[in-house]
Amino acid sequence: MTSTAETPADRLVLEAVGFSLSAIPANARIAIAFSGGVDSSVLLDAAVHVAGASRCVALHVHHGLSAHADTWLAHCEAFAQERRVEFAAERVEVSRDAGVSVEAAARDARYRALDEMCASRGVATLWLAQHADDQAETVLLQLLRGAGLAGLAAMAPEYLPAGASATRVRPLLHLLRAQLEQYASERALRWIDDESNADTRYARNALRHEVTPALTVHFPGFRDALARTAAHAASAQRLLDALARMDMEEASRDEGRALSHDALLAFDDDRALNLLRYWMRTLGLVAASSARLGDALRQLREIGAAGEGHGLRIDHAGQALRSYRGLVYWEAGDSSDPADETALAARAVSELAWQGESIWRLPQWRGTFVFAHADAAVGEADATIPVSVLQRAVLSARSRSGGERMRTSDAPRAPSRTLKNLFQERAIPAWKRDVPLLYIGGDLLFVPGLGVNRAVLPEKIDEAEPRVRIVWREDLLIA
Template sequence: MTDHSGSGSDAGRILRDALGVVLSALPDDTPIAIAYSGGLDSSVLLDAAVRAAGARRLFAFHVHHGLSPNADTWLAHCEATARAYGVRFEARRVDVAPDDAAGVEAAARDARYRALEAMCAAHGVQSLWLAQHADDQAETVLLQLLRGAGLAGLAAMAPAREVAGGVTRVRPLLGLLRAQLERYAHAFDLRWIEDESNADTRYARNALRHDVMPALSAHFPGFREALSRTAAHAASAQGLLDELARGDLLAAGATTPEALSHAALLALDDARALNLLRYWMRSLGMVAASTARLADALRQLREIARDGESHALRVDHAGRTLRCYRGEVFWDAAASATTMQIQGDGPRREPVQLNWRGEEVWRLPHWRGTYVFAPADSSDPDAMPETVLRRAPLVAREREGGERLRDEAANLSRTLKNLFQSRGVPAWERDVPLLYSGETLLFVPRIGVNRSALGEQLSALGSASADPWRRIEWREDLQIA
């Protein structure tokens, strides 16, 4: 792959200068990964990176989406090209549902980044180079404008961005036009693949590229540079908003980094409170919510502050549920309709019975969880003798209200409601199966063993305390977002 002309020298110098800026900020031994699809843009980036940084520092990572009948051919081309350069190569296959609710473009993009992150982690790569250029940036700004995005959306793609818990994503070609990359590819006789889906104008980005951009070029030749400046201005303004939000987040801090003070949040005006909510959600790694959803969340938070009914809060987003408890606002794993029901509402669950014969696991699908009976020492406060578990059928049943348990520390009998409140268990986490031995309450999840009832049974059993003991645990199913 040789420079054949003066125009090739010019194209090579432009790419060399662009990559030189990025390389100057990296230690000489930093491994670099190229996101290599095999298309023109990533082929130019890979070739220029080999010339500028050397093949020994590079990895070429390819993501096989399986959306095209030619995907296997593209994979073979990419692997052969990387080997010819002497660049280490790896590919990952991902599944993208054509009917994904987020749209094929968004689903494929998310799957691609997850696969690239996984390959970077596997090889200890800290710098991932992506081949987006100035035309891509202009398309992104236009798409965000048409979607009514805020400043964060208009800021489009950053030249470099650190991802929380991931690798730094770098776009060395963001200041270059696609035409400049084409000149480079032809000057150095590069071979690349053409993705047939790029011609499908049912996809929004393709429609812009084929139908809108040529018209803009004819009437506004400098629109790409103008839109890039717009993105830069938006990024600068968003940076100032983020700085304001960081201060507000510190002021609204709660007992854990994942929570906000309800009162401190509501002390802000709407615009500032919404800015804080956006920044807070980004800091938690959550996907952005629409303006309408955030406005509704803030409205509900103000309403429950007036009414005092925190369980009335109903905001779900990205597999999580917004909660407010004891003056703190936080995102909780979204619960199923079963676990969300308030005591006394909805259909009741029938009691479930087990004649215990040494089982370590008792699955209760209606409560989406499992009782575990693990071997334990008699000193364990949540353990009891096996004889107690065998003496009568074990029964899991719903709370009916009025159940009482002896508070050993206070030396008095208290209702479960009072015990839950004193231990800071919010209302939506109190829908748990109570464990009985016959008619005797033995164990309450989030509270523990009913020691007074256990004492009565031990007295009745005489030498039962010498038996093997089992620790009782209630384990909820994992909620997959």
């Protein structure tokens, strides 16, 4: 579908959208992150005019942070329906973890929901409505926060985050807010005004309402200058990332979830800190301040290359940096939690009355229990169990709560031991201990990485009875 551009604003917006459209395969669908504000309303309207309604899907995230959130949801759905565009919405809970601002938590929850909605619809391109004023504000905020190059690089026109299924594209990044508002006014679009955008207690709003108007008067080209600064920073950051990737090849352990303590300490401070920042981004962690990272590196050097740093604990945004048996890694928890692997997040209990199923998918655990015949190929964490035991009661998958015990020996009088001790004995790192515990009724039956609790098996087992091997398989992570 095409449209005749009648005004400069029309031309600018439609040409920007058309340029982004030309970069994706013909007939590929496009998801538009649609909040209902003027920016995303312009982007959705223009996408429909340029690409056609059938190629577009409007995705809305309901944060529940405003009393008007339900009204906004209804408005967005009606706006999409008027243009015959598929509409989808997702409600999210915004985390209030210590050390993370509400704005940052809401942003993270929004992007997770958008990516999940894209993945469920097989859409590989997500369009975002940020514009040149947003970019300038981001660069200014990062400058004022003393951010490094990654922060000053601000928002990229196009990128695919680690683990995401959809490439994020910002077609309007070089256009001014005023140009988008002119487009919206000329086309008589209706949009939402979020009352929180006027609250100057938030740093971005203070810049928008009190600082940038003054800059516009005295430095009218400041947006272009800041955009160039962002581009230069992005170029320099790409070089640092290339160096960090080289260093990761040497220091990475367990598919990037840990670093070798020895390899990390072999680098000088600048290079080690660059590696730590890059590693945190690959893990999806919030960036840490230079002071916090510098303190972490100092402590790592003090405990020595042996890495037996049981006392090391650097808390950051709900995570703790730990060192154990020559590895450096992050585990869930904050300073109120015990400094070991027991600081794990609880998940909802799932139940299954097993009737011979071969798989039991547990989305909240990002994995699957596989029940295979005993003659099937042996997995990493395997065990065989008589079918009668699995049918004895309802199976349940539960989080660790601390203090669980099991017996791994076949000897009837062998003592049970805590899972913590067994994990430590087998040198299983903390991030691999966050696994579902499989119960039969009220009894612990199977623990991934440790095997079957022999205490729940009958003393005499009919050798002719069919047996099942249980294997826990984690979902594949797409980097």
